[in-house]
Amino acid sequence: YKRVTVKSLVDMKATGEKISMLTAYDYTMAKIVDSAGVDVILVGDSASNVMAGHETTLPITLDQMIYHASSVVRAIYRALIVVDLPFGSYQSDPKEALRSAIRIMKESGAHAVKLEGGKEIKESIKRILNAGIPVMGHLGLTPQSIYKFGTYTVRAKEEQEAERLLEDAKMLEKLGCFAIVLEKIPAKLAKQVAKSVSIPIIGIGAGPDVDGQVLVLHDMIGMTHEFNPRFLRRYLNLYEDMSNAISQYVDDVKTQDFPNESESY
Numbered sequence: 527y528k529r530v531t532v533k534s535l536v537d538m539k540a541t542g543e544k545i546s547m548l549t550a551y552d553y554t555m556a557k558i559v560d561s562a563g564v565d566v567i568l569v570g571d572s573a574s575n576v577m578a579g580h581e582t583t584l585p586i587t588l589d590q591m592i593y594h595a596s597s598v599v600r601a602i603y604r605a606l607i608v609v610d611l612p613f614g615s616y617q618s619d620p621k622e623a624l625r626s627a628i629r630i631m632k633e634s635g636a637h638a639v640k641l642e643g644g645k646e647i648k649e650s651i652k653r654i655l656n657a658g659i660p661v662m663g664h665l666g667l668t669p670q671s672i673y674k675f676g677t678y679t680v681r682a683k684e685e686q687e688a689e690r691l692l693e694d695a696k697m698l699e700k701l702g703c704f705a706i707v708l709e710k711i712p713a714k715l716a717k718q719v720a721k722s723v724s725i726p727i728i729g730i731g732a733g734p735d736v737d738g739q740v741l742v743l744h745d746m747i748g749m750t751h752e753f754n755p756r757f758l759r760r761y762l763n764l765y766e767d768m769s770n771a772i773s774q775y776v777d778d779v780k781t782q783d784f785p786n787e788s789e790s791y
């Protein structure tokens with residue numbers, strides 16, 4: 527395999543090849559995602575919801591993110607691995623942000639970090655980039671700020687917020703970020719942002735006119751079934767398939783159908 531790098535992603539934007547990105551939090555899933563050809567694997571802080579069952583992304587810790595990230599790193603041959611800096615590990619001051627990013631890089635072996643926000647975390651992003659750590663930005667719906675907004679509805683519908691987002695995207699490019707995730711914003715605005723910067727824009731609920739797409743793996747394979755935003759396309763219904771398989775197993779154990787002779791020593 528030829529490894530995906532931050533450089534190859536920027537080249538993909540230049541040549542018009544769309545970038546595919548999915549989350550993974552563990553070795554077994556990451557192995558499937560990588561070998562199926564996904565370009566970027568995000569060890570997202572959505573692990574807080576998907577893996578740990580929390581209502582928001584806020585509770586997950588840096589240590590827990592490092593555990594998930596190192597499990598993913600052991601599985602990958604090709605994809606670029608990006609890890610979310612969790613809530614509380616970078617907002618206090620730029621030095622703390624750099625320390626957190628260094629811990630992720632050293633202790634997990636991942637290739638890049640992702641931080642939520644624009645202007646307000648400019649100094650932290652600068653410091654991390656100065657240390658040679660690639661940074662992916664994240665604008666629009668930023669789930670770590672859920673209590674500031676109160677809802678997970680579409681962001682930047684108002685002119686003022688849209689302008690601020692465009693400015694933030696240009697600032698992230700200028701600082702040296704290699705890509706930006708845009709979450710849940712109008713397709714028209716996402717298109718404008720993608721046209722205005724030369725680094726790849728990866729959308730989730732940001733329409734088709736961006737440079738790549740990202741989804742949460744467990745949502746796109748239908749393992750979760752209570753989360754149904756418009757932007758989510760389900761490729762499997764694993765919640766149902768797994769439930770049926772497991773019920774069948776329970777039944778087979780109860781009726782002593784399992785194990786049979788050929789399954790015994």
Ligand code: KIV
Nearest residue numbers: 549570571572707740
């Ligand atoms: O944590 C996550 O899964 C994310 C993606 C939704 C972009 O940040």
Ligand code: NA
Nearest residue numbers: 570571572610
């Ligand atoms: Na995230």
